[in-house]
Amino acid sequence: MKKIIKSVLYILIFIIVSSLIFFFWAKSPTMDEKDYAQIKSFDNANHVKPSDSTVSVISYNIGYLSGMTNNTSVRPTEEFYAGNMKSVLQSLKKYPADILALQEIDYGGNRSYNVNQFDVIGNELQYENGCRSINWDKTYVPFPYFPPTVHFGKMLSGQAIMTNYPIEDYERVVLSKVQSHPYYYSAMYLDRLVERVKIKVGDQEVMVFNAHTEAFDQDTRVKQIRFLKDWFLREAEKMPVIMVGDFNSDPSYENAGILELYDNEKIGAMCSKEGLKKDGTLTYPTDKPYEQLDFIFYSTEHFELEDWKVLSDFGQVSDHFPVYASLKLKK
Template identity: 30%
Template sequence: MTLAKKQGNFYRRTSSLLMQTIFLTLLFFTGILSASIFWAASPNGLAFEESGLITEKEFEAPLPQPQSLKIITYNIGYASGITNNQAIHWPREEIEKNLNEIAQNLKKENADIIGLQELDFDSKRTHGINQMEFLQQALKLPYAAYVITWNKRYLPWPYWPVKIHYGRMVSGQAVLSRYPITKQDILAYPKPASNAFWYNWFYLDRKVQKLNIQIKEKNISLWHAHLEAFDPKTCLEQAQALSQNIQKENLTHSLLIGDLNSVSFVKIPLSSPFNKGGKRGILEERKQALEWILNNTSLKNAEEEPFYTMPSWEPIKKIDHILHGPGFTAQNISSFSSLASDHLSLIVQLTIL
């Protein structure tokens, strides 16, 4: 064999070995990346169920047949104040301060049923505080129903800087009640099809709690919802599915409460940035989901006059709602002022017919 042929064979073997090394290296790192993503997007092992009913017997007390009910819906924004979803770190003291303010305000209202959205149960961003437990204990309401809607081992968001990543995420929503919650069914909806598949791996679930609440001889059906916030088409589809479920029941004493991410009223000053770039029009379009529910069920919105709940420091829109069936009439619609969340509460006194 000539020297040239030997050199050619050597170069071919070397090139082949190099390609194999590059391929195996890429395969190795792809495997590591895939395993990391799978691990991060998978749910945490929890010390409690994904949904459930809780009774604190020490808070139970004999109750007369009520003539009315005070209902509150409140998106507490994980008790992160007006900086909810921003790329910052919240000290534990700030979360506890906001939770105490929320508890004190709710305690003053002495409500019968409270729907709470954006609650953390065991999340790194809020220092592992079980916010539902905190509020139930503070308010001494004996009955609770909850559902986990976001359970990820590691949430890499906000994207940058890495030290701000939320990490372990266990959050959801809950209803606290003075009256027994006898049953809970969970309605789960698909994630937005417009999201990238990998984005939906980490995205929260949208779930509705359907509760039976026993108020002496009356059985109240309550749907507690937090519908899609960022994709109007998905929000409308969820509202359509929810309306179908509500209308199928067709109950006189029925309630739908929560953050529906669909406006009933919009108030935007000319100086507001929402008046620029077509943003006002976007908000106006977000009426569709709420209008679908009102047009396709027997439910009625509690307020008739303009009322605003978001953002808490300068409310310009109402996306938090209490809808009621024909077995109730609404009165005394109000809220309390607080910057412990980016939402204001919505409080309604309902007369039972």
């Protein structure tokens, strides 16, 4: 009996130690944090000069091109991702944007077959400048939990902005974290980010924010959106501001943080408050959209809204539709 108890004890110790070794190995990063924010020149000879008066913007959560399989226990094939890349490039070429802001873009992670989607999209669309932020860097992410064959594995993902305007300054800012998460969960979770990019439109400096706020914890999401609103208003005192992203905040949610960006006359939105949740405004999910999570905002002192739309013709290469706006700089 004592031998059996001792054997069981050894097995339990082995399992615990092995699990701890795996955990600390899996949560470890694959690159140096100082490289999480980078500006890149794509070295493309783009002969089309961007307008100095009208700025076209697209914000798109591409869901690492996983379509409706995003965060499900499905492992799409490499051909599936290649087909979605071809499709999204064809669609984006139909809507050439001066500023393309992307969320959930992979930089060579296992789940999307180690393709650097930033390099492919930037080069194929002939952008001259880009900047990228890493918000999820893990050696091995064991999600979705079952079966193990669908685990994400090596993770390297984040956000990006591509443009033909000169980039003067760039900053990666980590938003507040969910305080209720247990340590083991937080250790594997992504950082919620905003990219702050200063570009030059003619002789005018313009500040662009690309945000991706918390999806699952409402209190944290509201806190993040309030932080973004305050930052927007501070910058708008100095220069034109554009803020875009996946805010994960549908206007119909109780205590919807996104509505706080609608209660200040200095902040304009692609969609009026009265037009929220109407036909043609819903962005998620792409198979049967019922939520409006993706937005473009601008400083009303500096811009006039010329046009906007949800680009539903992009189909299901992501679980989000992109949003588009044309903004005219005031003289």
